[in-house]
Amino acid sequence: xxxxxxxxxxxxxxxxxxxxxxxxxxxxxxxxxxxxxxxxxxxxxxxxxxxxxxxxxxxxxxxxxxxxxxxxxxxxxxxxxxxxxxxxxxxxxxxxxxxxxxxxxxxxxxxxxxxxxxxxxxxxxxxxxxxxxxxxxxxxxxxxxxxxxxxxxxxxxxxxxxxxxxxxxxxxxxxxxxxxxxxxxxxxxxxxxxxxxxxxxxxxxxxxxxxxxxxxx
Amino acid sequence: xxxxxxxxxxxxxxxxxxxxxxxxxxxxxxxxxxxxxxxxxxxxxxxxxxxxxxxxxxxxxxxxxxxxxxxxxxxxxxxxxxxxxxxxxxxxxxxxxxxxxxxxxxxxxxxxxxxxxxxxxxxxxxxxxxxxxxxxxxxxxxxxxxxxxxxxxxxxxxxxxxxxxxxxxxxxxxxxxxxxxxxxxxxxxxxxxxxxxxxxxxxxxxxxxxxxxxxxx
Numbered sequence: 351x352x353x354x355x356x357x358x359x360x361x362x363x364x365x366x367x368x369x370x371x372x373x374x375x376x377x378x379x380x381x382x383x384x385x386x387x388x389x390x391x392x393x394x395x396x397x398x399x400x401x402x403x404x405x406x407x408x409x410x411x412x413x414x415x416x417x418x419x420x421x422x423x424x425x426x427x428x429x430x431x432x433x434x435x436x437x438x439x440x441x442x443x444x445x446x447x448x449x450x451x452x453x454x455x456x457x458x459x460x461x462x463x464x465x466x467x468x469x470x471x472x473x474x475x476x477x478x479x480x481x482x483x484x485x486x487x488x489x490x491x492x493x494x495x496x497x498x499x500x501x502x503x504x505x506x507x508x509x510x511x512x513x514x515x516x517x518x519x520x521x522x523x524x525x526x527x528x529x530x531x532x533x534x535x536x537x538x539x540x541x542x543x544x545x546x547x548x549x550x551x552x553x554x555x556x557x558x559x560x561x562x563x564x565x566x567x
Numbered sequence: 568x569x570x571x572x573x574x575x576x577x578x579x580x581x582x583x584x585x586x587x588x589x590x591x592x593x594x595x596x597x598x599x600x601x602x603x604x605x606x607x608x609x610x611x612x613x614x615x616x617x618x619x620x621x622x623x624x625x626x627x628x629x630x631x632x633x634x635x636x637x638x639x640x641x642x643x644x645x646x647x648x649x650x651x652x653x654x655x656x657x658x659x660x661x662x663x664x665x666x667x668x669x670x671x672x673x674x675x676x677x678x679x680x681x682x683x684x685x686x687x688x689x690x691x692x693x694x695x696x697x698x699x700x701x702x703x704x705x706x707x708x709x710x711x712x713x714x715x716x717x718x719x720x721x722x723x724x725x726x727x728x729x730x731x732x733x734x735x736x737x738x739x740x741x742x743x744x745x746x747x748x749x750x751x752x753x754x755x756x757x758x759x760x761x762x763x764x765x766x767x768x769x770x771x772x773x774x775x776x777x778x779x780x781x782x783x784x
Contacts, residue, residue, distance in 0.1 A: 367784070393784075454671050455754055485782040497777060500758065524762065531761055537672055537754035541717065544748055545741065545776065554781035557774055559762065560714060564771035565702040567584070567610075 354406030360481035362416035433469035458532035471508035475501035491520030497556035571623030577698035579633035596623035650686035657693035675749035688725035692718035708737030714773035
């Protein structure tokens with residue numbers, strides 16, 4: 351697939367690198383520092399390129415939205431027309447200090463995003479694990495017990511695309527339902543962040559959802 | 568320990584039964600139907616009793632609060648003075664239809680509860696898994712890879728009590744920090760409920776938090 355990365359922070363850089371390594375055509379975009387994008391593309395290898403958000407979006411099969419919430423409108427404007435595009439978003443609706451969600455539990459950042467780009471096909475994914483665990487999971491992607499990654503969205507085709515990318519990184523995709531479930535996955539992300547960054551066991555944290563056989567007593 | 572169960576729904580009934588089986592002194596309370604409480608106590612065995620909320624609270628080392636949010640004030644009033652008591656709460660702040668949280672992400676049900684009973688020592692725990700998985704986890708409690716259960720609270724001693732109870736049920740307790748983290752664990756509960764009840768793989772769902780070694784690339 352052709353994948354445009356919007357945002358060159360930890361999530362965008364690492365996921366873009368992984369997507370390139372498994373054979374996708376990746377364009378890194380959206381940094382104040384053009385050299386940073388060039389370095390990212392070079393370090394990712396496998397034909398990854400740097401470009402403008404418009405170049406990243408052009409003919410992309412999927413766009414990864416990985417910018418701070420305060421930059422969403424700006425990056426979308428620079429990306430141009432995203433009608434019909436699959437947008438996989440890991441942008442959380444955080445305030446400027448990154449201390450709290452700015453969208454209440456009666457809505458979610460992903461739903462707000464979907465309203466901004468009503469012709470795009472938004473899937474919420476990848477935010478529920480810290481970036482520190484991505485390469486670890488990727489390196490263990492052939493193992494039998496993969497960690498889970500929840501995703502949600504309202505477009506079945508876009509969700510298939512997202513699930514493939516999730517599997518590419520080494521996670522087992524878990525369909526959590528429609529996009530409004532981002533109201534729960536976004537606070538779950540903050541729980542994961544609390545455990546990863548405020549705990550004593552380090553930031554490389556993943557989770558596994560385990561369905562068991564029910565016992566009655 | 569002496570454990571008072573406030574609420575005789577699925578969580579209260581199952582956790583009370585498990586607590587009795589591992590040797591705690593359990594009092595079941597708070598049902599419209601006294602015979603239901605009696606049956607619960609009898610079926611749990613191991614000396615479990617039924618009683619009023621005041622009897623459940625009296626000389627209890629820990630109280631499990633497992634009532635619908637709309638009943639919290641009522642059950643607390645009936646329980647009497649809870650100064651100094653450890654309250655382990657799995658009551659979520661849901662509306663009457665159980666369709667949404669009624670406390671926004673700028674607070675949480677557990678924090679609201681702690682304000683109601685400022686002299687009690689509230690820990691938020693047990694709500695993040697569906698009741699259907701409890702006996703399954705309990706029956707596998709000797710296994711090496713236990714599922715996780717997050718808990719949070721502001722009182723270190725009360726958290727120790729909660730962690731012991733969590734371990735008794737067969738989970739690995741994971742300290743998620745202060746009580747305000749319930750703002751994240753409560754929506755996480757709704758995510759778990761969505762996956763358990765709206766998915767195709769059944770309701771006996773648990774989760775395992777896995778700390779890995781970080782890889783840089």
